Amino acid sequence: MEQGKDSAKNRIKQSFCDLLRHKSYEDLTISDIVRNAGVARVTFYRVYGGIDDVLTSVVQECYEILRNEVFVHLAAREFDKLYEPIYRMMIAIRDDQWQYSVLRVLHVSVVAGKLEAYIYKKHKNDARNYTDKYMIASQCGIIIAILHTWCYTEYVESPEVMAAMIVDLLEKTR
Secondary structure, three states: OHHHHHHHHHHHHHHHHHOOOOOHHHHHOOHHHHHHHHOHHHHOOOOOOOHHHHHHHHHHHHHHHHHHHHHHHHOOOOOHHHHHHHHHHHHHOOOOOOOHHHHHOOOOOHHHHHHHHHHHHHOOOOOOOOHHHHHHHHHHHHHHHHHHHHHHHOOOOOHHHHHHHHHHHHHHHO
16 A cells, blocks of 8 residues: 555656646646646545645655755765766756756745755754854755756756856855
8 A cells, every 4th residue: 555655646746846837836736736646636635735745745855865965065065076966966957857846947935945944854953063054054055046047047058067157156155
């Protein structure tokens, strides 16, 4: 049963991200999501409490990818190791991989707010110096804001140029 629940959860998240390409977050309905996902409304409520929970789930998944690929290098101040994961992330966004599509279509403040809340929740008891914790959050904000603007301007600059620019900006926040 758990496997079926995971499959439905993934279809709902995929549907949510697909629909965001055509509708604003505010105009999205549960009926839209379940119809597009091909699941029953009751299935939606078995895995999510509402649309905001789907957004939170997608942002958490995005956070986990960022944490594993980018934040580890930010925390260690290994700026020389950031280019490749940021470049891969930009390719994934440009190529419309659904895990990143939320960064493309939602207003940056919505994503940043969800991401900040999740960072706080995950790191509120972190033993690191609070300055480091807030530095990572602000660096994450820089990455998200630039990615969002890049998406909004329809990828005028290449992923290579943008990844190099982001790494350069992050190095200046040392």
